[in-house]
Amino acid sequence: xQLPSALLEQxxxxxxxxxxxxxxxxxxxxxxxxxxxTEKVEQFTEAVIRMRKETHLCQRCxxxxxxxxxxxxxxxxxxxxxxxxxxxxxxxIAIENTQQFxxxxxxxxxxxxxxxxxxxxxLQIDRLLRRTVEEPVxxxxxxxxxxxxxxxxxxYIQKKLQPTTIRxxxxxxxIAFGGELEYADExxxxxSLQHRMPVEQLRM
Amino acid sequence: xQLPSALLEQxxxxxxxxxxxxxxxxxxxxxxxxxxxTEKVEQFTEAVIRMRKETHLCQRCxxxxxxxxxxxxxxxxxxxxxxxxxxxxxxxIAIENTQQFxxxxxxxxxxxxxxxxxxxxxLQIDRLLRRTVEEPVxxxxxxxxxxxxxxxxxxYIQKKLQPTTIRxxxxxxxIAFGGELEYADExxxxxSLQHRMPVEQLRM
Numbered sequence: 474x475q476l477p478s479a480l481l482e483q484x485x486x487x488x489x490x491x492x493x494x495x496x497x498x499x500x501x502x503x504x505x506x507x508x509x510x511t512e513k514v515e516q517f518t519e520a521v522i523r524m525r526k527e528t529h530l531c532q533r534c535x536x537x538x539x540x541x542x543x544x545x546x547x548x549x550x551x552x553x554x555x556x557x558x559x560x561x562x563x564x565x566i567a568i569e570n571t572q573q574f575x576x577x578x579x580x581x582x583x584x585x586x587x588x589x590x591x592x593x594x595x596l597q598i599d600r601l602l603r604r605t606v607e608e609p610v611x612x613x614x615x616x617x618x619x620x621x622x623x624x625x626x627x628x629y630i631q632k633k634l635q636p637t638t639i640r641x642x643x644x645x646x647x648i649a650f651g652g653e654l655e656y657a658d659e660x661x662x663x664x665s666l667q668h669r670m671p672v673e674q675l676r677m
Numbered sequence: 678x679q680l681p682s683a684l685l686e687q688x689x690x691x692x693x694x695x696x697x698x699x700x701x702x703x704x705x706x707x708x709x710x711x712x713x714x715t716e717k718v719e720q721f722t723e724a725v726i727r728m729r730k731e732t733h734l735c736q737r738c739x740x741x742x743x744x745x746x747x748x749x750x751x752x753x754x755x756x757x758x759x760x761x762x763x764x765x766x767x768x769x770i771a772i773e774n775t776q777q778f779x780x781x782x783x784x785x786x787x788x789x790x791x792x793x794x795x796x797x798x799x800l801q802i803d804r805l806l807r808r809t810v811e812e813p814v815x816x817x818x819x820x821x822x823x824x825x826x827x828x829x830x831x832x833y834i835q836k837k838l839q840p841t842t843i844r845x846x847x848x849x850x851x852i853a854f855g856g857e858l859e860y861a862d863e864x865x866x867x868x869s870l871q872h873r874m875p876v877e878q879l880r881m
Contacts (some may be wrong), residue, residue: 474774477748477766478741484728487721491706502695504767506729507741514729517691518722524688525710525718537682537711544681562681563708570678 474500481507498656533604535580535597536565542601545569545577552576554611558630560584560623564616576614579604584617584626602633604607619646619661678704682879685711707735739784739801740769749773749781756780758815762805764788764827767858768820780818783808788821788830797833806837816844823865 474496481503488499506514530536531543534556538544538640545551545565555576559565565578581596593599604610613630617623631641648657649666657665678700680686685707692703710718734740735747738760742748749755749769759780763769769782786801797803808814817834821827835845851869852861862868 474770476770477773478728478743478815480724480732480743481741483724485726490721492709493702493705498697500770501697501729501766503725505696506725507732509729511729514726517694520684520687520691520727521707521710522718522722524682524684524707525713525715525845528682528684529855537685539682539684563704566678566680566704569681 476500520597530580534578535582535600537562550575554609555614556601556604556610556612557614557616559616560618568616576612579663581617581626584620584622585629586622596626598626598630598633601630604633605637607637612642615641615643617643680704688717734784738782739786739804740782741766754779758813759818760805760808760814761818761820763820764822772820780816783823788824788826789833790826798878800830802830802834802837805834809838809843814843815860816846819845819847821847 476485484503484506485496485499487503488494489496491499494502506517524621528537528539531538531546532541533546534543536543536545538546540547543666552575556579557568557574558579558581559568560581560583562580565580567573569579579601581598581601583591583596585591585593585596605613615623615627615630617626627641627643645659645668645670648654648661654662680689688707689700689703689708692698693700694708695703698706710721732741732743735742735750736745737750738747740747740749742750742787744751757778760783761772761778761780762783762785763772764785766784766789769784772778772782783801783805785802785805787795787800789795789797789800809817819827819831819834821830831847849872850865851872852858852865858866
């Protein structure tokens with residue numbers, strides 16, 4: 474797709490670098506911006522550049538933060554001794570949106586995956602271990618991907634913390650709400666049989 | 678969806694203003710930018726703001742241009758007396774990509790549509806009429822939407838130009854390549870029967 478303007482071409486090529494945005498979509502977005510007032514476009518680019526330059530990672534949990542501590546860590550109404558361990562910031566946002574969790578988080582930045590070259594040192598595991606020493610921690614809830622890499626990461630952290638009085642839990646695994654049994658994989662189905670629960674809990 | 682950072686929220690809200698981008702997609706794009714180096718993000722925002730500030734409309738055909746005249750109007754290898762009349766810049770790009778057209782364009786900025794409050798004065802029709810006086814024009818090819826509004830616009834321009842020696846044509850209407858007859862609307866089907874063409878032309 475040849476464009477009649479080099480500046481248009483540059484903007485389209487920058488937009489196409491974003492995930493899931495092809496050249497056609499990029500062109501639609503750029504032509505939309507072209508029709509807006511200059512101030513509107515400046516507002517857009519300033520919001521993007523400020524987000525990149527002025528946010529940083531929370532010094533305690535590595536969630537995104539406007540201050541030194543993120544809004545969750547600095548909220549004293551939340552249970553500070555309950556830490557939910559997640560892979561990335563998107564997971565924090567997803568769990569926050571359930572409005573069911575009132576503890577704090579720890580963002581690892583991924584899971585241990587030797588094949589992808591990700592070892593414990595590339596993740597914020599050391600900082601998590603240090604938190605368990607510096608802060609009183611009652612429970613670690615692992616909300617990691619239900620994969621071998623996720624399970625390995627749980628196992629590694631748990632082992633590093635032994636002996637301890639900290640309770641280790643993981644979010645429940647089973648058939649998703651609205652999911653169909655026949656399409657569930659065998660591993661999920663087998664585990665959901667193994668970890669069957671009293672029917673009464675469905676109403677909780 | 679609540680976000681843990683006001684700056685993140687602002688960037689997501691700006692991205693969600695783009696057409697076809699919901700909050701979830703916006704968040705994915707913003708988190709992608711957050712992971713990039715600051716220079717990469719600056720490169721992105723600068724390309725966008727330069728595109729908005731430094732491009733303008735071609736003084737002759739109203740296509741997007743980096744100079745006073747667009748790259749098509751200033752290309753002297755193109756037939757200057759053959760003008761393809763289109764609604765918007767996207768149409769120029771679409772036709773250019775067929776590599777079948779070697780004339781110039783005139784971008785109207787829309788079609789006459791009284792119900793949407795678009796009259797001839799909101800469009801670049803006067804400038805097109807002036808072009809037919811100032812430049813030698815042999816043919817106007819109308820490549821407008823095949824709608825009542827598009828047809829009205831063709832009729833209006835043609836009428837304004839009478840009497841004239843200019844040839845008026847419109848791009849062919851019919852069943853799209855790969856389209857299925859049974860799903861074509863009656864109007865299209867009726868017209869494609871009416872304007873049937875010798876089979877030999879299929880091979881041209």
